[in-house]
Amino acid sequence: FSLSLSLSLSLPPPPPPPPPPRVQHERLHVKHRGHEAMHAEMVLILIATLVVAQIVLVQWKQRHNRSYNLVTLLQMWVVPLYFTIKLYWWRFLSMWGMFSVITSYVVFRATRKPLSCRTPRMVYKWFLLIYKLSYAVGVIGYLVIMFTMFGFNVFFRIKAEDSMDVGVIMLFYGLYYGVMGRDFAEICSDYMASTIGYYNMGGMPSRSLTDDICAVCGQKILVDVDEEGIIEDTYQLSCNHIFHEFCIRGWCIVGKKQTCPYCNEKVDLKRMMNNPWERTHVLYGQLLDWLRYLVAWQPIIIGIVHGINFTLGLE
Secondary structure, eight states: OHHHHHHHHHSOOOOOOOOOHHHHHHHHHHHTTTOHHHHHHHHHHHHHHHHHHHHHHHHHHHHOHHHHHHHHHHHHHHHHHHHHHHHTOHHHHHHHHHHHHHHHHHHHHHTOSSOOTTHHHHHHHHHHHHHHHHHHHHHHHHHHHHHHHTTGGGGGTOOHHHHHHHHHHHHHHHHHHHHHHHHHHHHHHHHHHHHHTSOOSSSOOSSOOOTTBOTTTOOBOOSOTTSOOSSOOEEEOTTSOEEEHHHHHIIIIISOOOBOTTTOOBOOHHHHOOSGGGHHHHHHHHHHHHHHHHHHTHHHHHHHHHHHHHHHTOO
């Protein structure tokens, strides 16, 4: 009896039971009573910041497209890195590291002078691989999400949380690396084409293009337009300039260029797509352009909103 009495005296008293949900809800209302005007002010600040930021970004992109793309690419490269280190997402960090190392080497090769004859095809092959992998991973992630929302995961005894996490992660991976690959490919395309001399963003080309030279890679064209090649065909644009089919597809689809590499005439991408399934790649590229704003600029805008609220003392 004395032992049990001493133990009972030494043990701390049990914590009080939590209040019922109704009491917690009433306490929350009491705590935030009178904050309706403050909350409305915060909503107005958010809407105004979004509108002003959108106007500024659109004007920046129209007036200084090159600097806008470089800053956006830098933010897309750095912002996810901050969150992955902060949240210990080592899987994403390892994939980000491998992508950064290989892409850095490809960009290094694309910016060398004189440009190697094998570099343009190597660059387009790498970014085309990233483009196709991101497209496939993004589609699979979307299908997994739909698979979970319709409840098909029950037939395979998979928890809804697990399958939804896999779908969201795959969709994010596909969209993120798809955007990064397209932006790096656009920079490499401009630099390589300008180095070769058949393309100049701001004026006339520095070299004259002959009928047997491809303006994208600068190499000879060995297959006629009407002739079927063993490895690769030759493609002729509406401006009558001819290119290696792989080069012009990389230039237009991967490098996001919709003009002729030599005379800057408008290219009809739909005319280039013989297979109707290939047209989805153009739509996918447009989707990546839309999501670039969400990934690169949305965290910055939300941070600005939080800073304004903190400065004004809004909670």
